[in-house]
Amino acid sequence: MEAVHELPDKELLERHAQGDEQAFAVLVKRHRERLWAVAMRMTGDREEASDALQDAFLSAFRAADRFRGESQVTTWLHRIVVNACHDRLRRRKVRPATPTEDDTLDVLSNERLGRSGGAPDHASQTEARLDVHAALDTLPLDQRMALTLVDMLGYRVEEAARILDVATGTVKSRCARGRAKLLPSLAHLRNPHHPPDVTSGRGGANPS
Template identity: 50%
Template sequence: MPLLDARSDRALLAAFRAGERQAFDELVRRHGDRLWSVALRVLRDPDDAADVVQDALLSAYRRAAGYRGEAEVSTWLHRIVVNRCIDRIRHERARPHVTLGRRHHLLHAAGDPAERTTTRLAVVDALGHLPVEQRLAVVLVDVEGYPVAEAAAILEVPVGTVKSRCARGRIRLAALLGHLREQA
């Protein structure tokens, strides 16, 4: 098993741009799981999320020379994934279809497994009812735990926009998930 590379993300990207192909592999190891997690929560399908992340990483690999260093490398990678998610959602809206048996990979939590699964499925479904802009903001800030400023950088919008999208998304989620409070 290779040793972990202690270089910063920027140093790794610079090394990759200088011809060290393994440096990009380290960036993928560092950020791949979180990129996939964001894509999964936005798209709600593991296969779609995997496709989007693969496409985004291929794009980052090819466009690394164009990285300007204005944002952190992780923010740059997340922005590419978010853009691919938006493209996928737009494409799916343009071509409606019926899907059966979608499976969702969910986070672990304490409590009764059946109740926990029911709650998670309800939350995943409710997230799917939010407008894309609100869903992206809520997923980045509330689900993935990004600071609002970093989410704003990823989404390329002002901090206030992320805050308002989260607030509106939370209000919609509260209405959609109110039945869960009644069951508690």
């Protein structure tokens, strides 16, 4: 094993910026598994996750000389991957993707069911058996990204805040809003004895 494999992230990035031809590949191998999980969870789609991951690493490749060392390299890489996923999600919201792969058809059709009605209809969402990703697709992107990092991938709120470059309170409130929106479509997945509409028929006056 070459010594370069044992260098810390920051030094690998510096060496890469100075022209080292191996350093960046080491960095990629070190972080790609984790970042793949982030990209998959963010996009819910294998092809998009693959594209986002490649775009992100190539962006980092080119931007290495602008890394100021104010954050951890991992945080910086996460942020770039999250941005790449965000771009794709945003574009998908604008123009829904055309199904091209058999293995994406399920998610895509669920997405359409979830989206076509405009306001979420709890009963039809249940009928459509929205999976987690389709449910996540109904959230605003900022809530989806916060929930993905904190609830799905287990990042601490502070880490998620650094990755998303927002305050910790912002991450908490985005997660809270997202969970509230997901409750009708997800809570019953784990807890089938409680009907999903237990919270929807109440007075619901917002006390704020």
